[in-house]
Amino acid sequence: MTKKEVEIRAIDLVKQWLKNEGIEAWDSKENKGYDLETSDNQWIEVKGRSGSSAPVLVYESVFEKNDTDELKRKYRISIVNNVGTQPELIIIKPSDNDWSERNIRVLKPDAIKEIEPIRL
Numbered sequence: 001m002t003k004k005e006v007e008i009r010a011i012d013l014v015k016q017w018l019k020n021e022g023i024e025a026w027d028s029k030e031n032k033g034y035d036l037e038t039s040d041n042q043w044i045e046v047k048g049r050s051g052s053s054a055p056v057l058v059y060e061s062v063f064e065k066n067d068t069d070e071l072k073r074k075y076r077i078s079i080v081n082n083v084g085t086q087p088e089l090i091i092i093k094p095s096d097n098d099w100s101e102r103n104i105r106v107l108k109p110d111a112i113k114e115i116e117p118i119r120l
Contacts, residue, residue: 001050001084010048010080011035013087034075043074049081 001009011027014036018025024039036044077092 006048006050006083007046009083010078010087011046013080013083014044014046014078014089017089041074042076043071044076044078047077047079048083049079050083052081 015025018036018038023042025036025044026038028034028037028043032043034043034045036042036046038044075093079090079092081088081090
């Protein structure tokens with residue numbers, strides 16, 4: 001799979017998982033640093049990986065374009081590992097990590113604090 005195909009498939013997998021959870025998701029129409037918005041008021045940035053997790057880049061512009069308190073309440077990073085084989089979903093919330101400094105751009109896998117992946 002190409003990088004673009006991995007990204008598209010990851011977004012589709014996250015949308016399907018949300019739908020199974022009873023949450024409607026749609027593509028974000030605004031360029032605010034996330035891919036999806038949801039019916040339960042989440043902003044979701046989707047990161048697809050063809051293999052296992054690697055560091056996740058979060059652009060500083062996400063913090064500049066959004067109120068920090070609102071970002072901490074709504075923003076999620078959904079990492080889909082092994083997109084083409086046996087997909088696993090890991091969801092990271094800002095409250096799960098130390099996001100107190102606006103210049104944090106990279107979350108390393110060990111910052112996930114042993115969150116169990118969800119088999120998709």
